[in-house]
Amino acid sequence: MAVSSKKPKHYINYGALSILVADDFSSFRNTVFGMLQRLGVQTVDTAGNAESVIDICSRKAFDIILCDYNLGNGKTGQHVLEELRFKNLLPKRTVFIMVSAEAARTIVMSAYDCEPNDYLMKPITAGMLQQRIDRILLQRLAFSPVYKALDAGDMATAIDKLIDLSLAEDRYSTAAQKWLGELFIHDNQFDKAERLYRTALEFRQLDWAKLGLARCKQARGEFEQAEEWLHQIVNENPLYLPAYDVLADTYAGKGDVNAEQTALQRAVEISPMSILRQKKLGEVAQKNQDFSVALGAFKKAVKLGDLSCYGEAKDNLNYARVAAKCIEAELDVPPDTANEAIALLEQAKERYSLDDNLEAQAKMLRAAIHCAKNEKDVAEQNLTEVERVFAPDSADIALHMDYVNLLIAMGQQDKANAYLAKLQEQFAYDQKALEQLDVFLDEPASDANRAMVAAVNREGIDLYNQAEYDQALECFEKAKKLFPKHIGLQLNIIQTLVGKMRDYPDDPELSGACHASLKLIASLIDEQHPQFNRYEKLRKMAFTEQERV
Known part of the structure; x- marks a missing residue:
């Protein structure tokens, strides 16, 4: 009897794959290179550091990227994944697998937190590598019609394809349900999303389904119900970081800034190397007048920003802004806080391209720090310099906020009040700006x-x-x-x-x-x-x- 040459529905052609292997040790790169060649992979590129990965990916797309978390001095695999996404250098079809020998919880949580497609612990065997590649690529093949629809901007077709896959009752149905729920929420189809999540929970208590339900409730403004689902998740699985992010957003929707800060603090305790979360914690704590927590969060954001694509001059300015508040309020901060703040303002000018507004803000913050240190003469000189370059008709409310704060700190309350009255007129139709001005007013304007x-x-x-x-x-x-x-x-x-x-x-x-x-x-x-x-x-x-x- 003749043997059929027909390939199975989902077949991996290893010879057609292109794979990038990134590791700072050439011995590991060579070992994995050999494993892939024995599987039949013909196109394997290698990179020894983060910059090489980003450079190669800017010129070429891969089916799989195997990237070690530790890439030697400099950027980590987490930074690489963030930057590839930030620069749109990671196509939806590309599978990013994080590899690590690190067992420290902060490293493991950091790697999971940036959500690679998969995570492999060293040492890696040929069998383990093939098993992971098979599983991920077979799933990618099954979902290829969805990727194609999304690449074409056809949300309706992508949803239809996922509905079919979720009803297939095979190994991909759960993944299809999870993705389908995400698209329903993205498309504001909250009733459909909620029905999907409740159906999934009838069979198993799944964190992603509970999180999806909480997001639906939050989107509708049903914050109490959202909070109930989220607390259920974090009580049962305290390391499930996405729940803390949604919980913080839920508290923000309720206007409970204290609880929002608490949720963010818990998240950064679990995964302290998330620069975006540290920034958000700093902003919320600052709004909450909790300047000690804000100072620590912004300091971490500045440090993490040294290597992250999300680092920006505003991080340095935020640190200096809160440092001035801490010193003025005589809070228990390190004795070198003022000098560090001034140094970070200089670093911002050297590292980032400051526009006129940021340049003016940096000068104001320098003056505020000198004022907080009771160096009034230096502060007055800085204020005079600020007012020479300051554009009072600027649309940047943050710039005006710093100017008002500086006037108040220097005891020029009447001038600050007159300026606030002018700002209320200038931003009369900008509710977001008015919300920020409200902190200075005896009655909210927003x-x-x-x-x-x-x-x-x-x-x-x-x-x-x-x-x-x-x-x-x-x-x-x-x-x-x-x-x-x-x-x-x-x-x-x-x-x-x-x-x-x-x-x-x-x-x-x-x-x-x-x-x-x-x-x-x-x-x-x-x-x-x-x-x-x-x-x-x-x-x-x-x-x-x-x-x-």
Whole structure:
């Protein structure tokens, strides 16, 4: 009987594959080269460092890239994968396999965190290599119609192909379901995505399906339900990093900046070498007035940016900006923080191409650091230089924020107030800019922050009326961190403290806190302010309670 020469539906033609092997040791490259040749691979390129990988990939596409995590001095395999994606040098059909002999948890988590197609631990045998290549390439062949549709920008066809694959009930159906859910979410088809994820969870408790459900809930603004799913994931699998990212975004949607920071801090504890996560933590902690955490996050971002494609001058400026705040507030920071900040501002000028706005910001931040160090003469010289080159009509709100901060730090409050009034007019129709200005204002100017403060006030007042004073204070204090000059919030805090003093007349901490709050408001308010009468009434009530004690 004649033997059929017909190839199976999914057949790997090793002779047609092109593979790049990257490792800093030539012995490993040669060993893998030999393994691949014995499999029949005819086109094998090699690279000994990260720069060579990126250069080769800029000129040629590969079916597979086998890249060691440790590529000697300089960039790692993680940096290579990030940069290839960043520069669009990694086609969808290319399989990137990270290889490593590192067993340290931070390295392993970092490698997984950048999401290669697969991860191989050294030492590698020929059988192990073939098994991984077979599995990945057979799956790639099965999904080739999906890749083709996505490359053509045909989302509808890609979804149809994935529906077929997910219903096939073979080894690729689960992967097809996972990918299909991603495309549904990307295409805003949240009802279909949710049905898919719930169906998957009927058979197995899958983290990716729970995460998908949380993302659907978050997209619809159903933050409480999203939070429930995400907490379920991290409680059962504390190392599942994508859940922390979505959890942070969920808290951001709720306006809970404290919880958002906590989620990000947990993520960077697990995987500290993610520059994007460190940047985000720094930004959130800065918004939260937690300058010590922000300083540490931005410092790590600057260090990671030395080799990462995501490094930028703004990282150095962010570090200097927070360093000035820490020094001004006399926080417990390393004694060389000011000098390091100034050095990083110089480094930004040398390493990156600074536009006029960034150049002006760097000068402002240098002045702010000298001001924080009580070097007023040097700060004044820097401010004069800034105002010579500063463009007050710039559309860059960050530039204006630094200028206002500098004026306030130098005691020029009247000038800062006049400038803020001008900015409110200039950015009257830019809600994102107004949201940033709100931190300086006694009443938010942006729609989003007005709504947030109104919601916080309602919640806090309800708690106050139920005599739940501690919870009310916690509510008001959270909002105060975001809007430290908001008179209404400050007065609500005093009213709550006075209420609590009636119930706990012998607590000296309460009267101290009340006195501190009154002193703060006295520096922010005058007789023309619309809430001055309320302030006076609460001040008298507070002193009455103190005298009664």
